[in-house]
Amino acid sequence: xxxxxxxxxxxxxxxxxxxxxxxxxxxxxxxxxxxxxxxxxxxxxxxxxxxxxxxxxxxxxxxxxxxxxxxxxxxxxxxxxxxxxxxxxxxxxxxxxxxxxxxxxxxxxxxxxxxxxxxxxxxxxxxxxxxxxxxxxxxxxxxxxxxxxxxxxxxxxxxxxxxxxxxxxxxxxxxxxxxxxxxxxxxxxxxxxxxxxxxxxxxxxxxxxxxxxxxxxxxxxxxxxxxxxxxxxxxxxxxxxxxxxxxxxx
Amino acid sequence: xxxxxxxxxxxxxxxxxxxxxxxxxxxxxxxxxxxxxxxxxxxxxxxxxxxxxxxxxxxxxxxxxxxxxxxxxxxxxxxxxxxxxxxxxxxxxxxxxxxxxxxxxxxxxxxxxxxxxxxxxxxxxxxxxxxxxxxxxxxxxxxxxxxxxxxxxxxxxxxxxxxxxxxxxxxxxxxxxxxxxxxxxxxxxxxxxxxxxxxxxxxxxxxxxxxxxxxxxxxxxxxxxxxxxxxxxxxxxxxxxxxxxxxxxxxxxxxxxxxxxxxxxxxxxxxxxxxxxxxxxxxxxxxxxxxx
Numbered sequence: 001x002x003x004x005x006x007x008x009x010x011x012x013x014x015x016x017x018x019x020x021x022x023x024x025x026x027x028x029x030x031x032x033x034x035x036x037x038x039x040x041x042x043x044x045x046x047x048x049x050x051x052x053x054x055x056x057x058x059x060x061x062x063x064x065x066x067x068x069x070x071x072x073x074x075x076x077x078x079x080x081x082x083x084x085x086x087x088x089x090x091x092x093x094x095x096x097x098x099x100x101x102x103x104x105x106x107x108x109x110x111x112x113x114x115x116x117x118x119x120x121x122x123x124x125x126x127x128x129x130x131x132x133x134x135x136x137x138x139x140x141x142x143x144x145x146x147x148x149x150x151x152x153x154x155x156x157x158x159x160x161x162x163x164x165x166x167x168x169x170x171x172x173x174x175x176x177x178x179x180x181x182x183x184x185x186x187x188x189x190x191x192x193x194x195x196x197x198x199x200x201x202x203x204x205x206x207x208x209x210x211x212x213x214x215x216x217x218x219x220x221x222x223x224x225x226x227x228x229x230x231x232x233x234x235x236x237x238x239x240x241x242x243x244x245x246x247x248x249x250x
Numbered sequence: 251x252x253x254x255x256x257x258x259x260x261x262x263x264x265x266x267x268x269x270x271x272x273x274x275x276x277x278x279x280x281x282x283x284x285x286x287x288x289x290x291x292x293x294x295x296x297x298x299x300x301x302x303x304x305x306x307x308x309x310x311x312x313x314x315x316x317x318x319x320x321x322x323x324x325x326x327x328x329x330x331x332x333x334x335x336x337x338x339x340x341x342x343x344x345x346x347x348x349x350x351x352x353x354x355x356x357x358x359x360x361x362x363x364x365x366x367x368x369x370x371x372x373x374x375x376x377x378x379x380x381x382x383x384x385x386x387x388x389x390x391x392x393x394x395x396x397x398x399x400x401x402x403x404x405x406x407x408x409x410x411x412x413x414x415x416x417x418x419x420x421x422x423x424x425x426x427x428x429x430x431x432x433x434x435x436x437x438x439x440x441x442x443x444x445x446x447x448x449x450x451x452x453x454x455x456x457x458x459x460x461x462x463x464x465x466x467x468x469x470x471x472x473x474x475x476x477x478x479x480x481x482x483x484x485x486x487x488x489x490x491x492x493x494x495x496x497x498x499x500x501x502x503x504x505x506x507x508x509x510x511x512x513x514x515x516x517x518x519x520x521x522x523x524x525x526x527x528x529x530x531x532x533x534x535x536x537x538x539x540x541x542x
Contacts, residue, residue, distance in 0.1 A: 110429055120438065
């Protein structure tokens with residue numbers, strides 16, 4: 001095969017750095033005529049917790065959806081666990097080890113709590129057991145026979161998160177999981193994320209609540225108008241606080 | 251004036267239950283296709299007729315008996331449905347529901363027209379299988395074996411289908427796939443494949459009903475269009491898309507029709523539509539439907 005010199009050879013592409021779980025190059029995403037993402041570059045390494053910060057409408061949720069191929073059209077490159085997915089149908093992408101928790105939580109009203117929990121198929125073999133998930137979120141066990149959408153917002157969020165932990169996904173894409181929840185539940189979710197990080201899971205988190213994200217995240221990407229405008233490492237936070245405020249402040 | 255002829259009453263009840271069995275099978279297929287895929291399949295009656303004709307032709311030209319036809323015909327009709335979904339309905343899946351309704355209505359007319367052209371509109375007869383000939387004398391009525399079989403077999407198939415959709419993992423995929431197909435794809439489930447198979451299954455139920463009907467009703471090109479309007483009324487009464495509602499309403503309306511035939515025969519062809527009007531006025535989502 002003839003390839004231009006600047007594209008990595010097939011051999012290199014098949015043997016990516018094993019610590020690189022997610023690598024996004026020049027990602028563009030479109031809904032119909034609207035061009036939402038304008039060439040995003042992101043990489044997330046094994047065991048890292050990386051956040052996407054930005055104002056509403058800056059393209060953070062769309063970035064997660066574009067990774068899952070849930071947008072109208074996308075171009076560029078999205079490599080998941082070493083596999084290029086840009087031309088893959090949506091239903092095959094999860095099986096590379098991705099778990100997606102959507103902003104609206106996506107709890108199914110036609111299923112009860114336990115059916116919701118058991119719904120997503122296993123994508124890898126070493127997921128948490130149902131017992132383990134009930135141990136982390138005892139509320140879900142109490143309410144396992146309730147209709148999924150009868151749960152409180154916090155319980156629904158636990159269910160949406162617990163559901164993808166069962167599948168064995170080792171890269172989690174979490175969209176605004178603290179939105180609209182009481183402080184005590186936000187704290188609980190923070191503990192769970194720390195636990196997942198300890199276990200070596202890789203997390204890309206879209207978050208509005210910077211105070212929630214700052215203590216647990218390794219790096220932050222700041223988005224504006226469908227571009228990545230800044231990358232901030234955890235140890236640079238103090239020095240760049242003012243800059244972040246200009247990007248995120250209202 | 252109130253001396254009730256039990257023999258006649260039970261006779262009409264039995265006819266009602268038989269008709270109800272077919273209503274249940276056909277409305278169940280429609281409810282699955284509508285409830286899970288949001289497609290109003292007007293071709294369901296034509297596919298029921300197709301099932302009866304395939305059974306008739308398979309027996310006449312290939313010697314395939316009734317019992318084999320009960321398996322083979324639903325598979326054939328299901329395959330026709332799968333081709334329909336894949337090549338005709340999917341391309342217009344994102345349009346208004348009216349498009350798929352008109353498309354399937356057109357297909358129904360084409361299928362019915364083709365069979366009328368080939369076989370004429372007079373009915374053909376299909377013999378009751380040897381094993382189910384004869385019957386039993388019960389206290390108030392004579393119960394032919396084949397009629398008892400229709401009721402048992404349809405109730406079993408309907409219950410099995412209900413169980414599969416409401417109580418199993420596969421059913422959970424179907425229900426969740428209806429609610430949020432995009433998220434199901436993101437979980438790694440091949441939703442378009444599930445849609446195609448579900449459509450095939452809903453249509454296969456019509457094929458099954460066709461084979462069941464061949465020995466009791468005459469096999470004719472217009473058998474589907476005659477029953478379909480009633481079946482649509484039943485789906486509306488039961489609640490569009492309610493699986494259990496379609497089954498219970500199908501059987502129930504058969505009985506209501508049978509009773510009407512006994513007490514006031516003149517109204518027997520109208521009574522279901524009367525019930526539909528009353529239900530729509532009092533509970534627009536149908537007896538078992540969820541209020542939107």
